[in-house]
Amino acid sequence: MYIVQIASECAPVAKVGGLGDVVYGLSRELSLRGHCVEIILPKYDCLRYDHIWGMHEAYRDLWVPWFGGAIHCTVFYGWVHGQQCFFIEPHSGDNFFSRGFFYGALDDHMRFAFFSKAALEFLQKSNKRPDIIHCHDWQTGLVPVMLFEMYKWHGLWNQRVCYTIHNFKHQGIAGADVLWATGLNNEGYYFHYDRLRDNFNPFALNCMKGGIVYANAVTTVSPHHAWEAHYTDIGCGLSHTLHLHQDKFKGILNGIDYSTWNPEVDHNIKLQYSWDSLENKAKNKKALRDRLLLEDNDRPIIAYIGRLDDQKGVHLVHHAMYYALNRGAQFVLLGSATEGSINSWFWHEKFHLNDNPNCHIELGFNAELSHMIYAGADMLVVPSNYEPCGLTQLIALKYGVVPIVRGVGGLVSTVFDRDHDDKHPPEERNGYVFYQTDNHALESAMERAIGLYTVYPEEFRKLQIQGMKYDYSWNNPGNEYIDLYEFIRA
Known part of the structure; x- marks a missing residue:
């Protein structure tokens, strides 16, 4: 399969929490099994460039439609510990990703709405047609929305989306400006409760909810957490949405990278052991x-x-x-x-x-x-x-x-x-x-x-x-994700 991961983090070049570890670890596992995996990331100015090999321009003139105009971007390509990564750099006065940090700006919803739009634009313009687009957390919740409502009419009609939620607490609450910026536009349509309207604020859009509604499959990072999100307040207001879409929602336990975390091969410790x-x-x-x-x-x-x-x-x-x-x-x-x-x-x-x-x-x-x-x-x-x-x-x-x-x-x-x-x-x-x-x-x-x-x-x-003796590597989660990808392809 040809799989593209669209995410705001990937360890070790852009890592804040477990999201970065999952994007890298799962991509590595899928690659080792013979699948073609590419990762699309923002080109933050605070990337760990010392972990990127062979970075070069891959697509020089990517024009991303934005607020009725377009923002010029350059897409770079490099290898991150064996994984193929594309980095999108917008040339705009907004400085979306040139702020010295990953998250925490007042306009984060606009920064990552732009990134989601740019990632899909890059797939379309570069003629990439993955079997699976796997996106993560609220930052890329608009990817399945724009894919279904816009890009399927422009060549991306056969792509399937797996959407993984790592943290329900942060959901990407936004206003109508996101619709007008991305070209979705139709406020009456998207502010409907069955689409993007926040479950508790009728004047707000919820990017994570959009991902749940529009994706072909929705996962979270452990089976018990999936139950908690569905039936308790751990879902942070999205429990009813998960209930409506329960047939495509499940928990798949994360793995860890045993090439890094393994006392048998760990060179950071005094003496290896098993x-x-x-x-x-x-x-x-x-x-x-x-x-x-x-x-x-x-x-x-x-x-x-x-x-x-x-x-x-x-x-x-x-x-x-x-x-x-x-x-x-x-x-x-x-x-x-x-x-x-x-x-x-x-x-x-x-x-x-x-x-x-x-x-x-x-x-x-x-x-x-x-x-x-x-x-x-x-x-x-x-x-x-x-x-x-x-x-x-x-x-x-x-x-x-x-x-x-x-x-x-x-x-x-x-x-x-x-x-x-x-x-x-x-x-x-x-x-x-x-x-x-x-x-x-x-x-x-x-x-x-x-x-x-x-x-x-x-x-x-x-x-x-x-x-x-327990095996919490990416081996078992890798099997589960491949089975899920095959299911939604069919």
């Missing part, structure tokens, strides 16, 4: 302690790696830190705050615990250190309020780190409680799960994990090995 050489993990544990100036003792290391914000259950992260220390464990935190108040809170904790030989707080993101923490830690806490898929628990399992997670989204689809899971036999369980958002629920799960480590070390080792 489930049958788990004793080498102890040397990585000592290396982590040496790096972070932690006391070398027989305590377990409990870690948190990720953003510090409300989605991630930051209040429980804070509580986990002190509970671990009070229970005779060590705690390592690597994360960056998205809000000033949370940032100040954790800087205060960092200064307060600076001389504690059993705690280290690293505020910011350090890729090399994250590998060392996974290789050296015994347990990982992931107390998210909601988590569409989650990558940290998948990485932790591969590195022999026992995850302690809240039972939401992709966490409950991938971590199975050692003591209480009723769907998996004991030999298939791999961590600890709690469900409430209070301190006592977290403490109960942490207590069980610390107790097993302390009192029954051989049983803890067995649990580590069971987690390491």
